[in-house]
Amino acid sequence: MPYLARIILLLLICLAFGTHMSWAAESADGAAAQPESAEAEIDWTELDEGDEELEVWDPIEPFNRGMFWFNDKLYFYLLKPVAKGYRFIAPESVRESVGNFFHNLAAPVRVLNSLLQGKGTVAAAELSIFMVNSTWGIAGLFDLAPDDMVKPDAEDFGQTMGHYGMPSGFYLVLPVFGPTNARDAVGLVADSLTHPVPSPFYLKMKPLEVAGIQTYDTVNELSLDKDTYESIKQDALDPYLFVRSSFMQKRAAKIEK
Amino acid sequence: MAIWLKKILLIICAVLVVWVHQAASAMSPLEQVRVTVDQVIEILRQSELQGEARRKVLSELVRSRFDFVIMSQRTLGQHWKKASAEEQAEFVSLFSDLLEASYIGRLDDYTDETVSYNSEKIDGKRAVVATVVHSSNTDIPIDYRMVNKGNDWFVYDVLVEDISLIKNYRSSYGEIVRKEGYAGLFERMRKKITELQDQPGADGGKT
Numbered sequence: 001m002p003y004l005a006r007i008i009l010l011l012l013i014c015l016a017f018g019t020h021m022s023w024a025a026e027s028a029d030g031a032a033a034q035p036e037s038a039e040a041e042i043d044w045t046e047l048d049e050g051d052e053e054l055e056v057w058d059p060i061e062p063f064n065r066g067m068f069w070f071n072d073k074l075y076f077y078l079l080k081p082v083a084k085g086y087r088f089i090a091p092e093s094v095r096e097s098v099g100n101f102f103h104n105l106a107a108p109v110r111v112l113n114s115l116l117q118g119k120g121t122v123a124a125a126e127l128s129i130f131m132v133n134s135t136w137g138i139a140g141l142f143d144l145a146p147d148d149m150v151k152p153d154a155e156d157f158g159q160t161m162g163h164y165g166m167p168s169g170f171y172l173v174l175p176v177f178g179p180t181n182a183r184d185a186v187g188l189v190a191d192s193l194t195h196p197v198p199s200p201f202y203l204k205m206k207p208l209e210v211a212g213i214q215t216y217d218t219v220n221e222l223s224l225d226k227d228t229y230e231s232i233k234q235d236a237l238d239p240y241l242f243v244r245s246s247f248m249q250k251r252a253a254k255i256e257k
Numbered sequence: 258m259a260i261w262l263k264k265i266l267l268i269i270c271a272v273l274v275v276w277v278h279q280a281a282s283a284m285s286p287l288e289q290v291r292v293t294v295d296q297v298i299e300i301l302r303q304s305e306l307q308g309e310a311r312r313k314v315l316s317e318l319v320r321s322r323f324d325f326v327i328m329s330q331r332t333l334g335q336h337w338k339k340a341s342a343e344e345q346a347e348f349v350s351l352f353s354d355l356l357e358a359s360y361i362g363r364l365d366d367y368t369d370e371t372v373s374y375n376s377e378k379i380d381g382k383r384a385v386v387a388t389v390v391h392s393s394n395t396d397i398p399i400d401y402r403m404v405n406k407g408n409d410w411f412v413y414d415v416l417v418e419d420i421s422l423i424k425n426y427r428s429s430y431g432e433i434v435r436k437e438g439y440a441g442l443f444e445r446m447r448k449k450i451t452e453l454q455d456q457p458g459a460d461g462g463k464t
Contacts, residue, residue: 042382044327044331045330045338046334047331056428224394226366234453235449236429237429237433237446238429241429242425242428245427245428246420246425249420249425250418250419253419
Protein backbone atom coordinates (compact mmCIF):
# COMPACT_ATOMS: atom_id res chain seq x y z
CA MET A 1 0.00 0.00 0.00
CA PRO A 2 2.64 2.61 0.88
CA TYR A 3 4.20 1.96 -2.53
CA LEU A 4 0.96 2.67 -4.26
CA ALA A 5 0.52 5.89 -2.27
CA ARG A 6 4.03 6.96 -3.18
CA ILE A 7 3.45 6.30 -6.85
CA ILE A 8 0.24 8.29 -6.82
CA LEU A 9 1.98 11.15 -5.05
CA LEU A 10 4.74 11.07 -7.60
CA LEU A 11 2.30 11.08 -10.43
CA LEU A 12 0.52 14.06 -8.91
CA ILE A 13 3.77 15.97 -8.56
CA CYS A 14 4.68 15.18 -12.15
CA LEU A 15 1.30 16.34 -13.32
CA ALA A 16 1.52 19.56 -11.35
CA PHE A 17 4.99 20.23 -12.68
CA GLY A 18 4.12 19.20 -16.18
CA THR A 19 1.28 21.65 -16.47
CA HIS A 20 3.34 24.31 -14.79
CA MET A 21 6.19 23.88 -17.21
CA SER A 22 4.07 23.86 -20.30
CA TRP A 23 2.38 27.02 -19.03
CA ALA A 24 5.76 28.65 -18.46
CA ALA A 25 6.85 27.69 -21.96
CA GLU A 26 3.71 29.15 -23.45
CA SER A 27 4.06 32.48 -21.72
CA ALA A 28 7.71 32.57 -22.69
CA ASP A 29 7.18 32.43 -26.43
CA GLY A 30 3.71 33.95 -26.56
CA ALA A 31 4.29 37.68 -26.74
CA ALA A 32 0.65 38.31 -25.81
CA ALA A 33 0.96 36.81 -22.35
CA GLN A 34 -1.96 36.85 -19.95
CA PRO A 35 -2.44 40.25 -18.35
CA GLU A 36 -1.16 40.41 -14.80
CA SER A 37 -4.59 40.89 -13.34
CA ALA A 38 -5.22 39.22 -10.02
CA GLU A 39 -8.79 38.32 -10.88
CA ALA A 40 -9.39 36.01 -13.76
CA GLU A 41 -12.19 36.98 -16.10
CA ILE A 42 -15.44 35.58 -14.84
CA ASP A 43 -17.23 33.36 -17.30
CA TRP A 44 -20.74 34.67 -16.89
CA THR A 45 -22.27 31.98 -19.02
CA GLU A 46 -21.42 29.52 -16.24
CA LEU A 47 -23.43 29.51 -13.05
CA ASP A 48 -21.70 30.14 -9.75
CA GLU A 49 -19.38 27.65 -8.22
CA GLY A 50 -21.01 25.19 -5.88
CA ASP A 51 -24.19 26.11 -7.65
CA GLU A 52 -24.00 23.80 -10.59
CA GLU A 53 -26.93 23.79 -12.89
CA LEU A 54 -29.81 21.75 -11.62
CA GLU A 55 -30.16 19.18 -14.30
CA VAL A 56 -33.75 18.11 -14.16
CA TRP A 57 -34.24 14.53 -15.16
CA ASP A 58 -37.59 14.44 -16.89
CA PRO A 59 -37.85 11.18 -18.83
CA ILE A 60 -41.65 11.16 -18.77
CA GLU A 61 -42.10 14.73 -19.92
CA PRO A 62 -45.07 13.99 -22.23
CA PHE A 63 -46.96 12.39 -19.34
CA ASN A 64 -45.98 15.23 -17.00
CA ARG A 65 -47.08 17.84 -19.50
CA GLY A 66 -50.42 16.05 -19.75
CA MET A 67 -50.82 16.15 -15.98
CA PHE A 68 -49.71 19.77 -15.95
CA TRP A 69 -52.41 20.58 -18.46
CA PHE A 70 -54.97 18.70 -16.36
CA ASN A 71 -53.97 20.52 -13.16
CA ASP A 72 -54.06 23.83 -15.02
CA LYS A 73 -57.67 23.21 -16.05
CA LEU A 74 -58.54 21.97 -12.57
CA TYR A 75 -57.12 25.16 -11.15
CA PHE A 76 -58.81 27.63 -13.48
CA TYR A 77 -62.19 25.94 -13.84
CA LEU A 78 -62.74 24.45 -10.42
CA LEU A 79 -60.42 25.32 -7.55
CA LYS A 80 -59.89 29.00 -8.30
CA PRO A 81 -63.57 29.87 -8.80
CA VAL A 82 -64.42 28.03 -5.58
CA ALA A 83 -61.61 29.82 -3.76
CA LYS A 84 -62.87 33.17 -5.10
CA GLY A 85 -66.41 32.49 -3.91
CA TYR A 86 -65.06 31.42 -0.55
CA ARG A 87 -62.92 34.54 -0.38
CA PHE A 88 -66.08 36.56 -0.96
CA ILE A 89 -67.98 34.89 1.90
CA ALA A 90 -65.27 34.45 4.53
CA PRO A 91 -63.29 37.44 5.86
CA GLU A 92 -59.51 37.30 5.62
CA SER A 93 -59.04 36.91 9.38
CA VAL A 94 -61.17 33.77 9.36
CA ARG A 95 -59.28 32.30 6.41
CA GLU A 96 -55.98 33.05 8.09
CA SER A 97 -57.14 31.26 11.22
CA VAL A 98 -58.19 28.25 9.15
CA GLY A 99 -54.74 28.31 7.55
CA ASN A 100 -53.14 28.44 11.02
CA PHE A 101 -55.29 25.51 12.12
CA PHE A 102 -54.20 23.30 9.23
CA HIS A 103 -50.57 24.28 9.63
CA ASN A 104 -50.72 23.43 13.33
CA LEU A 105 -52.42 20.12 12.59
CA ALA A 106 -49.49 19.02 10.45
CA ALA A 107 -46.98 19.65 13.26
CA PRO A 108 -46.39 15.92 13.96
CA VAL A 109 -44.97 15.52 10.43
CA ARG A 110 -42.59 18.43 10.92
CA VAL A 111 -41.46 17.43 14.43
CA LEU A 112 -40.83 13.84 13.40
CA ASN A 113 -38.84 14.76 10.30
CA SER A 114 -36.75 17.35 12.16
CA LEU A 115 -35.89 14.60 14.64
CA LEU A 116 -35.11 12.12 11.89
CA GLN A 117 -32.64 14.63 10.45
CA GLY A 118 -31.08 15.18 13.86
CA LYS A 119 -32.26 18.79 14.02
CA GLY A 120 -32.97 18.97 17.73
CA THR A 121 -33.49 22.72 18.01
CA VAL A 122 -35.88 22.78 15.06
CA ALA A 123 -37.87 19.89 16.55
CA ALA A 124 -37.99 21.64 19.92
CA ALA A 125 -39.13 24.89 18.31
CA GLU A 126 -41.84 23.11 16.31
CA LEU A 127 -43.00 21.23 19.37
CA SER A 128 -43.19 24.28 21.62
CA ILE A 129 -45.04 26.31 18.96
CA PHE A 130 -47.41 23.37 18.55
CA MET A 131 -48.09 23.09 22.28
CA VAL A 132 -48.64 26.81 22.81
CA ASN A 133 -50.83 27.23 19.72
CA SER A 134 -52.85 24.08 20.39
CA THR A 135 -53.79 25.26 23.87
CA TRP A 136 -53.66 29.05 24.22
CA GLY A 137 -54.10 29.44 20.48
CA ILE A 138 -57.37 27.43 20.62
CA ALA A 139 -56.56 24.27 18.65
CA GLY A 140 -54.12 26.20 16.48
CA LEU A 141 -56.58 28.78 15.17
CA PHE A 142 -54.29 31.54 16.37
CA ASP A 143 -50.57 31.68 15.82
CA LEU A 144 -49.11 33.07 19.02
CA ALA A 145 -45.50 32.83 17.92
CA PRO A 146 -43.98 36.33 18.07
CA ASP A 147 -43.84 38.18 14.75
CA ASP A 148 -40.09 38.60 14.82
CA MET A 149 -39.49 34.90 15.45
CA VAL A 150 -37.83 33.13 12.57
CA LYS A 151 -40.25 30.37 11.59
CA PRO A 152 -38.57 26.98 11.43
CA ASP A 153 -38.31 25.57 7.93
CA ALA A 154 -41.09 22.98 7.47
CA GLU A 155 -39.51 19.52 7.26
CA ASP A 156 -41.03 16.54 5.48
CA PHE A 157 -39.95 13.00 4.65
CA GLY A 158 -38.79 13.86 1.14
CA GLN A 159 -36.32 16.29 2.74
CA THR A 160 -35.31 13.68 5.29
CA MET A 161 -34.38 11.28 2.50
CA GLY A 162 -32.60 14.07 0.64
CA HIS A 163 -30.75 14.98 3.83
CA TYR A 164 -29.23 11.50 3.88
CA GLY A 165 -28.12 11.80 0.27
CA MET A 166 -30.92 10.22 -1.69
CA PRO A 167 -31.16 11.88 -5.12
CA SER A 168 -34.47 13.35 -6.24
CA GLY A 169 -35.06 10.90 -9.07
CA PHE A 170 -37.17 11.83 -12.07
CA TYR A 171 -39.49 14.81 -12.15
CA LEU A 172 -43.11 13.87 -11.73
CA VAL A 173 -46.34 15.82 -12.01
CA LEU A 174 -49.18 14.19 -10.14
CA PRO A 175 -52.80 14.95 -10.88
CA VAL A 176 -54.25 17.21 -8.16
CA PHE A 177 -51.06 17.11 -6.02
CA GLY A 178 -48.96 18.90 -8.63
CA PRO A 179 -45.19 18.97 -9.16
CA THR A 180 -43.02 16.49 -7.28
CA ASN A 181 -40.31 13.94 -8.02
CA ALA A 182 -39.82 10.24 -7.41
CA ARG A 183 -38.24 10.70 -3.98
CA ASP A 184 -40.70 13.30 -2.74
CA ALA A 185 -43.67 11.26 -3.96
CA VAL A 186 -42.50 8.44 -1.70
CA GLY A 187 -42.07 11.05 1.03
CA LEU A 188 -45.63 12.19 0.48
CA VAL A 189 -46.91 8.68 1.12
CA ALA A 190 -44.70 8.31 4.22
CA ASP A 191 -45.90 11.65 5.60
CA SER A 192 -49.51 10.66 5.08
CA LEU A 193 -48.96 7.96 7.69
CA THR A 194 -48.04 10.50 10.37
CA HIS A 195 -50.29 13.41 9.37
CA PRO A 196 -53.41 13.23 11.59
CA VAL A 197 -55.88 13.60 8.71
CA PRO A 198 -54.83 10.88 6.24
CA SER A 199 -53.11 8.67 8.83
CA PRO A 200 -54.66 5.20 9.13
CA PHE A 201 -53.40 4.97 12.69
CA TYR A 202 -55.00 7.52 14.92
CA LEU A 203 -58.06 9.42 13.66
CA LYS A 204 -58.94 6.70 11.14
CA MET A 205 -60.99 8.87 8.81
CA LYS A 206 -62.74 7.55 5.74
CA PRO A 207 -61.05 8.29 2.39
CA LEU A 208 -63.83 10.64 1.36
CA GLU A 209 -63.54 12.61 4.59
CA VAL A 210 -59.79 12.85 4.12
CA ALA A 211 -60.23 14.10 0.54
CA GLY A 212 -62.83 16.63 1.68
CA ILE A 213 -60.62 18.06 4.42
CA GLN A 214 -57.59 18.21 2.16
CA THR A 215 -59.57 19.97 -0.55
CA TYR A 216 -60.78 22.52 1.97
CA ASP A 217 -57.20 23.09 3.10
CA THR A 218 -56.16 23.67 -0.52
CA VAL A 219 -59.06 26.02 -1.28
CA ASN A 220 -58.37 27.98 1.88
CA GLU A 221 -54.72 28.29 0.95
CA LEU A 222 -55.64 29.42 -2.57
CA SER A 223 -57.99 32.05 -1.17
CA LEU A 224 -55.01 33.61 0.65
CA ASP A 225 -52.68 33.36 -2.33
CA LYS A 226 -52.02 36.41 -4.46
CA ASP A 227 -52.38 34.74 -7.86
CA THR A 228 -48.93 33.20 -7.92
CA TYR A 229 -49.80 30.72 -10.63
CA GLU A 230 -51.53 33.36 -12.74
CA SER A 231 -48.39 35.49 -12.81
CA ILE A 232 -46.26 32.50 -13.77
CA LYS A 233 -48.66 31.73 -16.59
CA GLN A 234 -48.58 35.33 -17.66
CA ASP A 235 -44.81 35.84 -17.58
CA ALA A 236 -43.24 32.58 -18.62
CA LEU A 237 -42.66 31.56 -22.21
CA ASP A 238 -43.21 27.97 -21.14
CA PRO A 239 -44.96 27.73 -17.73
CA TYR A 240 -44.27 23.99 -17.50
CA LEU A 241 -40.50 24.51 -17.59
CA PHE A 242 -40.74 27.49 -15.25
CA VAL A 243 -42.64 25.51 -12.62
CA ARG A 244 -40.33 22.53 -13.03
CA SER A 245 -37.23 24.63 -12.45
CA SER A 246 -38.77 26.52 -9.51
CA PHE A 247 -39.90 23.32 -7.84
CA MET A 248 -36.54 21.56 -8.15
CA GLN A 249 -34.65 24.64 -6.93
CA LYS A 250 -36.96 25.06 -3.98
CA ARG A 251 -36.60 21.44 -2.89
CA ALA A 252 -32.82 21.53 -3.25
CA ALA A 253 -32.66 24.68 -1.12
CA LYS A 254 -34.95 23.20 1.54
CA ILE A 255 -32.86 20.06 1.84
CA GLU A 256 -29.75 22.15 2.35
CA LYS A 257 -31.34 24.02 5.25
CA MET B 258 -53.31 67.54 -12.14
CA ALA B 259 -51.88 69.84 -14.76
CA ILE B 260 -49.49 68.26 -17.20
CA TRP B 261 -46.70 70.73 -16.47
CA LEU B 262 -46.82 69.80 -12.81
CA LYS B 263 -46.38 66.16 -13.71
CA LYS B 264 -43.46 67.05 -15.90
CA ILE B 265 -41.77 69.01 -13.13
CA LEU B 266 -42.27 66.10 -10.75
CA LEU B 267 -40.78 63.78 -13.28
CA ILE B 268 -37.74 66.01 -13.72
CA ILE B 269 -37.27 66.32 -9.97
CA CYS B 270 -37.41 62.56 -9.65
CA ALA B 271 -34.95 62.08 -12.48
CA VAL B 272 -32.54 64.56 -10.89
CA LEU B 273 -32.93 62.77 -7.58
CA VAL B 274 -32.18 59.47 -9.20
CA VAL B 275 -29.00 60.78 -10.78
CA TRP B 276 -27.97 62.52 -7.60
CA VAL B 277 -28.52 59.53 -5.36
CA HIS B 278 -26.93 57.32 -7.95
CA GLN B 279 -23.74 59.35 -7.70
CA ALA B 280 -23.90 59.46 -3.94
CA ALA B 281 -24.14 55.72 -4.04
CA SER B 282 -20.71 55.18 -5.50
CA ALA B 283 -18.14 53.42 -3.32
CA MET B 284 -20.93 52.09 -1.15
CA SER B 285 -21.13 48.52 -0.03
CA PRO B 286 -23.40 46.21 -2.04
CA LEU B 287 -25.95 46.17 0.77
CA GLU B 288 -26.03 49.94 0.87
CA GLN B 289 -26.53 50.09 -2.86
CA VAL B 290 -29.44 47.69 -2.78
CA ARG B 291 -30.91 49.65 0.10
CA VAL B 292 -30.63 52.95 -1.74
CA THR B 293 -32.34 51.58 -4.84
CA VAL B 294 -35.09 49.64 -3.06
CA ASP B 295 -35.84 52.53 -0.70
CA GLN B 296 -36.14 54.84 -3.67
CA VAL B 297 -38.54 52.46 -5.37
CA ILE B 298 -40.69 52.27 -2.24
CA GLU B 299 -40.56 56.04 -1.88
CA ILE B 300 -41.89 56.44 -5.43
CA LEU B 301 -44.60 53.84 -4.84
CA ARG B 302 -45.76 55.71 -1.75
CA GLN B 303 -46.01 59.05 -3.55
CA SER B 304 -49.54 59.28 -4.83
CA GLU B 305 -48.73 62.25 -7.10
CA LEU B 306 -46.82 60.14 -9.57
CA GLN B 307 -49.05 57.68 -11.40
CA GLY B 308 -49.37 55.58 -14.51
CA GLU B 309 -46.93 55.99 -17.35
CA ALA B 310 -44.85 58.70 -15.65
CA ARG B 311 -44.30 56.54 -12.61
CA ARG B 312 -43.47 53.54 -14.71
CA LYS B 313 -40.79 55.55 -16.49
CA VAL B 314 -39.12 56.70 -13.30
CA LEU B 315 -39.20 53.18 -11.87
CA SER B 316 -37.79 51.73 -15.04
CA GLU B 317 -34.92 54.20 -15.02
CA LEU B 318 -34.20 53.44 -11.40
CA VAL B 319 -34.24 49.68 -11.73
CA ARG B 320 -32.27 49.63 -14.96
CA SER B 321 -29.49 51.65 -13.36
CA ARG B 322 -28.97 48.94 -10.75
CA PHE B 323 -29.18 45.80 -12.91
CA ASP B 324 -26.60 44.44 -15.31
CA PHE B 325 -28.70 43.09 -18.15
CA VAL B 326 -25.74 41.92 -20.21
CA ILE B 327 -24.55 39.57 -17.49
CA MET B 328 -28.11 38.46 -16.84
CA SER B 329 -28.47 37.64 -20.53
CA GLN B 330 -25.19 35.74 -20.62
CA ARG B 331 -26.23 33.66 -17.67
CA THR B 332 -29.68 33.03 -19.04
CA LEU B 333 -28.38 31.70 -22.35
CA GLY B 334 -25.37 29.90 -20.89
CA GLN B 335 -23.48 27.97 -23.54
CA HIS B 336 -25.85 29.25 -26.23
CA TRP B 337 -24.58 32.78 -25.64
CA LYS B 338 -21.13 31.92 -26.98
CA LYS B 339 -22.58 30.44 -30.14
CA ALA B 340 -24.76 33.48 -30.86
CA SER B 341 -23.64 36.23 -33.24
CA ALA B 342 -23.01 39.72 -31.89
CA GLU B 343 -26.30 40.92 -33.38
CA GLU B 344 -28.20 38.07 -31.79
CA GLN B 345 -26.58 38.81 -28.46
CA ALA B 346 -27.49 42.49 -28.65
CA GLU B 347 -31.03 41.65 -29.72
CA PHE B 348 -31.40 39.22 -26.84
CA VAL B 349 -30.17 41.72 -24.24
CA SER B 350 -32.62 44.30 -25.46
CA LEU B 351 -35.59 41.91 -25.62
CA PHE B 352 -34.74 40.29 -22.30
CA SER B 353 -34.54 43.59 -20.43
CA ASP B 354 -37.86 44.69 -21.95
CA LEU B 355 -39.43 41.38 -21.01
CA LEU B 356 -38.22 41.53 -17.41
CA GLU B 357 -39.42 45.09 -17.13
CA ALA B 358 -42.83 44.28 -18.61
CA SER B 359 -43.19 41.35 -16.21
CA TYR B 360 -42.07 42.93 -12.99
CA ILE B 361 -42.62 46.69 -13.04
CA GLY B 362 -46.37 46.19 -13.38
CA ARG B 363 -46.22 43.91 -10.36
CA LEU B 364 -45.07 46.87 -8.28
CA ASP B 365 -48.52 48.40 -8.67
CA ASP B 366 -49.68 45.83 -6.11
CA TYR B 367 -47.55 47.59 -3.51
CA THR B 368 -49.47 48.33 -0.33
CA ASP B 369 -47.58 48.63 2.93
CA GLU B 370 -44.67 46.23 2.58
CA THR B 371 -41.43 47.03 4.33
CA VAL B 372 -37.97 45.67 3.60
CA SER B 373 -35.25 44.71 6.02
CA TYR B 374 -31.66 44.42 4.82
CA ASN B 375 -30.14 41.55 6.69
CA SER B 376 -26.65 40.73 5.51
CA GLU B 377 -24.10 40.91 2.73
CA LYS B 378 -21.46 38.42 1.75
CA ILE B 379 -18.65 39.76 -0.42
CA ASP B 380 -16.40 37.39 -2.30
CA GLY B 381 -13.96 39.32 -4.48
CA LYS B 382 -15.92 40.91 -7.30
CA ARG B 383 -19.17 39.26 -6.31
CA ALA B 384 -21.58 39.67 -3.44
CA VAL B 385 -24.89 38.39 -2.15
CA VAL B 386 -27.22 40.73 -0.29
CA ALA B 387 -29.97 39.12 1.78
CA THR B 388 -33.20 41.03 2.35
CA VAL B 389 -36.67 40.17 3.60
CA VAL B 390 -39.89 41.77 2.37
CA HIS B 391 -42.47 41.96 5.14
CA SER B 392 -46.10 42.15 4.12
CA SER B 393 -49.21 41.85 6.25
CA ASN B 394 -49.32 38.08 6.36
CA THR B 395 -46.00 36.78 5.07
CA ASP B 396 -42.28 37.40 4.98
CA ILE B 397 -40.55 36.74 1.69
CA PRO B 398 -36.77 36.37 1.62
CA ILE B 399 -35.21 38.03 -1.43
CA ASP B 400 -31.49 37.77 -2.14
CA TYR B 401 -29.61 39.86 -4.69
CA ARG B 402 -26.51 38.50 -6.42
CA MET B 403 -24.25 41.38 -7.36
CA VAL B 404 -21.09 42.10 -9.29
CA ASN B 405 -18.61 44.90 -8.74
CA LYS B 406 -17.74 47.24 -11.59
CA GLY B 407 -15.57 50.19 -10.72
CA ASN B 408 -17.22 51.84 -7.74
CA ASP B 409 -20.61 50.30 -8.25
CA TRP B 410 -22.31 47.04 -7.58
CA PHE B 411 -24.86 45.72 -10.06
CA VAL B 412 -27.51 43.05 -9.62
CA TYR B 413 -27.21 40.05 -11.90
CA ASP B 414 -29.65 37.66 -10.27
CA VAL B 415 -32.53 37.79 -7.83
CA LEU B 416 -33.45 34.87 -5.60
CA VAL B 417 -36.99 34.83 -4.29
CA GLU B 418 -37.39 32.21 -1.58
CA ASP B 419 -34.16 30.57 -2.77
CA ILE B 420 -35.43 30.32 -6.34
CA SER B 421 -33.11 31.97 -8.82
CA LEU B 422 -34.85 34.07 -11.43
CA ILE B 423 -32.07 33.49 -13.92
CA LYS B 424 -32.07 29.72 -13.47
CA ASN B 425 -35.79 29.65 -14.15
CA TYR B 426 -35.36 31.56 -17.39
CA ARG B 427 -32.27 29.59 -18.29
CA SER B 428 -34.07 26.27 -18.17
CA SER B 429 -36.80 27.27 -20.58
CA TYR B 430 -34.80 29.54 -22.90
CA GLY B 431 -32.14 26.90 -23.41
CA GLU B 432 -34.74 24.41 -24.58
CA ILE B 433 -36.42 26.91 -26.87
CA VAL B 434 -33.13 27.92 -28.51
CA ARG B 435 -32.26 24.26 -29.02
CA LYS B 436 -35.58 23.47 -30.63
CA GLU B 437 -36.49 26.66 -32.46
CA GLY B 438 -33.27 28.64 -32.77
CA TYR B 439 -32.88 32.33 -32.02
CA ALA B 440 -35.53 33.34 -34.53
CA GLY B 441 -38.08 31.25 -32.65
CA LEU B 442 -36.99 32.53 -29.25
CA PHE B 443 -37.06 36.19 -30.30
CA GLU B 444 -40.45 35.72 -31.91
CA ARG B 445 -41.85 34.27 -28.69
CA MET B 446 -40.27 36.98 -26.56
CA ARG B 447 -41.67 39.76 -28.74
CA LYS B 448 -45.12 38.22 -28.55
CA LYS B 449 -44.86 37.94 -24.78
CA ILE B 450 -43.73 41.55 -24.40
CA THR B 451 -46.71 42.90 -26.37
CA GLU B 452 -49.01 40.57 -24.45
CA LEU B 453 -47.71 41.89 -21.14
CA GLN B 454 -47.81 45.51 -22.21
CA ASP B 455 -51.38 45.23 -23.45
CA GLN B 456 -52.70 44.20 -20.06
CA PRO B 457 -50.82 46.24 -17.49
CA GLY B 458 -51.06 44.71 -14.02
CA ALA B 459 -52.24 41.13 -13.66
CA ASP B 460 -55.89 40.50 -12.98
CA GLY B 461 -57.17 42.25 -9.89
CA GLY B 462 -57.78 39.19 -7.70
CA LYS B 463 -56.64 40.18 -4.24
CA THR B 464 -56.85 38.44 -0.92
